[in-house]
Amino acid sequence: MQRKKKRTRLTPLGRFIVNLLLLVLFAIVGAMVGYSIIGSGNPLEVFLPEIWIHLVEVLANSLL
Numbered sequence: 001m002q003r004k005k006k007r008t009r010l011t012p013l014g015r016f017i018v019n020l021l022l023l024v025l026f027a028i029v030g031a032m033v034g035y036s037i038i039g040s041g042n043p044l045e046v047f048l049p050e051i052w053i054h055l056v057e058v059l060a061n062s063l064l
Helices: 012-038 043-047 049-063
Strands: none
Touching: 012 043, 043 049
């Protein structure tokens, strides 16, 4: 007689947390790739506050 392995599944909250972590990870990697390849900058510069302040200013000025 074969024993069936019991599969452990994530609860809906666990799946939500995993998906949220993956979303944040892919957003960070995407920002680094976009800044380094498209913007020709250092990928680690994407974490500098000056970059995000400039980005918000450009977006705000383009909407006005």
